Amino acid sequence: MSFQVGQVVGDYQVEGVLGRGGMGALYKVRNRISQRLDAMKVLLPSVRSSSADITSRFEREIRVHASLRHPNIAELYTAFQLDDQLLMVMELVEGPTLESLLAHAPLPVELSVGIVSQVLSALGYAHRQGVIHRDIKPTNIVLSRGGAVKLIDFGIALAEFNPRMTQTGMVLGSLAYMAPEQLTGLNADARADLYSVGITLYQAVTGRRAIEGANEYEMMNAHVHQQPIPPVQHNPAISQELSAAIVKSLAKNPAHRFQTAEDFRQALSGYMPTSSSAWPQLAASSSETGMHERVATMLPVEKLPSSSRFHSAALAVLNRNLAQYVGPIARHLVMKESRDAPNLDALCQAVASQIAKDSDRAAFLQACRAEFGAETRTVMAPIQTSAPTPPTPTAVTQASMDPAWIDRLKKDLAVQIGPMARVVVDRAAKKASGPNELLATVAAEISSPEERARFLARHRTH
Template sequence: MAWLPGTRVGSYEVVDVLGDGGMGKVFRVRHLISNRTEAMKVLLATSSASQEMLDRFTQEIRVLATLNHPNISVLHTAFHHEEQLVMIMEYVEGMDLRHALAAGITLDQAVAYVRQLLTALDYAHSRGVIHRDIKPSNIMITPWGQVKVLDFGLALAAPEARLTMTGALVGSMHYIAPEQLSGEGHDARSDMYAVGVTLYEMITGRLPIEGTNYAQVIGGLLQHRPVSPSHINPLIPTEFSAIVMKALAKEKRERWQNAREFLTALDASHLGQASEFRVVSPSTPEVTGAAQGGVIGETSKYEPDQLSEITLKLAHYVGPIAGVLVKRASSSTNDLQALVEKVAQEIEREDARQRFLSSVSGRFRRSGVL
């Protein structure tokens, strides 16, 4: 598939490529009449797609058509174009959680993001839809801190048959619940396990079960109890740590039974002074080095938290390179306003640049810095 910028697909014009995967590509497109920016997900040419891929893509369309929630990416329409099956989705501006982790987030932010994720899953589960592939790269964070859950390509409405080859696993290995490895059915509690893995990673900077190959990961999922987050970092309250560990229970009957239970437990927990503790994930080395440069800094002109806040907000628009840009700008500017204005020039689109400036200025104005 070689749809270059400027290519017209029905009423849409391709702007650029957003992603490329085994099932197809995702493009940023512009509607020719409304001028609205949207995301276009295209399955590989049907002549080369397997029936399973077609079924799964069609299933995603049908599942998304039943969902309407502020924390779930919206399906606008679907159609065929030159033997291509096309989905037009809400374009979510921001960055995925995987890159947000590399830039560094606080415990408060982790809880805020997970609360929104659980709210979205509570809605989906109430309609018989299990996501089956919750992981940081499928969770978008907008510049305003809103969570959008993506990729229901593995999701199934409860009455449907399982769309996968016999014995095959779906989902990402580190986030798969133990019962999936033994062939048991996937239900809401399996999604709760994936949320637990994601939250664990958010607050510790590491995965609960690690390994260099599938065999090690599978062995760990089945046999090893993860180290409690509070043992990794004593600043994490033991009560909060216990909430995360319950989500990671090997037996699904011992986990949070649904998203509502998980939410209630989070609401009852208190992070106290640890709420502003910032975690930087080491899972993406080339990103982490850049992010840490922005978070920690090498100059006394700026507070580490100020640089960290700017890095995270800038990363929504330019990606993981934000840490390098903030670090570079911090060494050549003398005050916070000049720093913010300098890094804003790295954002290509004027409207996005103004949103960045507004969000950063608003944040620091409330805290009395600007």
């Protein structure tokens, strides 16, 4: 069951829903005694009854979170059971996530460093308590209305008092921000968190991720093997020294990174916001909307290339407005449509068709009309959108192969190359004409000729 607004749950009254997923829900609640507004995280009964692992992880999150007290970590207040539900009550952090701020454009360098410095302060403390977060990413970094950065979601944190949490070959975390040693199944320590912080800082100052890939396999492979482009090459406002510090945090070998959060934070100290910079301006915002607006005024005008029809400044404004509704893909959409649109009116209409909600689309078109005036005089005309054509089913070659054999292949390959074996086999199976071609393709991922030969011998079908 889910709670309804106004419902009383123990000593708390539900004020609203903050988020909901397949495993649980997060509510805004009011303590009926103290009248304080808190956040309540609930694990759904169906999940508790069907997955002992998820239940154990939630209980572990409660114990780990309860051991931490730091101004940059959202505080856990209490946890309790009510009937067949497990609930956790924590500090309510009202404000945007770093991810939502980055949907518009890269942040100013000083602002980015100020945010990450507070994250490193929280991590330095957690690491000294023997806790590794293991899921540092922009969605888990929240900027509170008071200006303090709060690190949230210790759901997959690893504590020294429970070092056996992760099974061999098991990957937990968010792929785009995970350290190479996490992906290859090696024992990851606190330096894996620092890698994730580096990926996050890189994205904050450049507007793009240091490691990218068209699919899971490519991204995993890039984390392990690909050297990121120094961020200064994407953003000249970044100094060579800061760029080098970010690159150091992204070293493939943990021994070549900063060894502690304090070391990383010290390397960033020269780029921290001053009292007259953007940081206190941001902290002064009294609401999430106000914070977004203040961040927007701090952002430099993004320099999109001009075309024969449109000036770069017009494209930048269009990109910024569209990003509020579709996120970072706005830049790609604007540039793509600008190649064929005959005028600014048509361009606004074209990119507006990518906004799903009618109300949001109308608000975007209204903003276009306000920004560009007479050039978009027909921009408020209704947009006719057709339903997307369903993809044509394609043959799946692995259907003709023995699923048990493919499963054995994945498990055996994982011993050689780590958890990415699953992705490697699935990807190759879609292209292989048969078992022998699949076997040869995945065996090529094994670097040792001797191990490769043994692997082939074990799995040949004839």
